[in-house]
Amino acid sequence: MLFRRASRASAVTGLAALAVLAVGGCDSGPDRKQAAADGPAVIAPGEPGEANRTLSAEEAADRRSENDSPNSADVSYVRMMIEHHAQALVMTELTPQRAESKDVKRIAERIAAGQKPEIEAMKGWLKSYGKPLKAERHEHATMPGMATPAQLKKLRAADGKAFDRLFLALMTTHHQGAITMATDVKGQGNNIRVEEMADEVIAQQTSEITRMRNML
DSSP states (O other): OOOOHHHHHHHHHHHHHHHHHHHHSOSSHHHHHHHHHTSOOEEEOOSTTSOOEEEOHHHHHHHHHHTOSOOHHHHHHHHHHHHHHHHHHHHHTTHHHHBOOHHHHHHHHHHHHHHHHHHHHHHHHHHHTTOOSSOSSOOOOOOTTOOOHHHHHHHHHOOHHHHHHHHHHHHHHHHHHHHHHHHHHHHHOOOHHHHHHHHHHHHHHHHHHHHHHHHO
């Protein structure tokens, strides 16, 4: 049975309380078990038609670990975000020769420096769970924020200030799309690492959007 995020948050709270109890007691095994038994209870939602269950802090921690396996939303998000980041790198690679503004060149370098390792981390995540890089079938609609082939063609043909303006506009939209995807998986996914990666995308790209808007 999969936990919802509210249950995860309660489990984490329970774990924190359990850690405090453990520090305050002895190091012996029986005392640790007693501390776990005395931890705050956690409500676990039941299956449709079934009543909720009350779990001890120890049971909640075990249950959370058991249910951290990725679901289809996690896998789909990681695959899409790899492709999404790859397009951002295509755009940033144009800036050394096309951009006029030093600020635009710097933000492009910042974006590339952040997203290249993220792509590798996401590929590693897929490999660790035995998931192929690409789905056997097309599994998603057009990703939000992606530049169209016509827009990329126009960006490649632009130069100087015209390139700067178009790059900032396209990349801002691109980042907004990534934030939408990351926000969605936080509500639909189940894997803690994917949630952490989504949080990183939201934090980093929100900051970069602010910088780019100040350049326009």
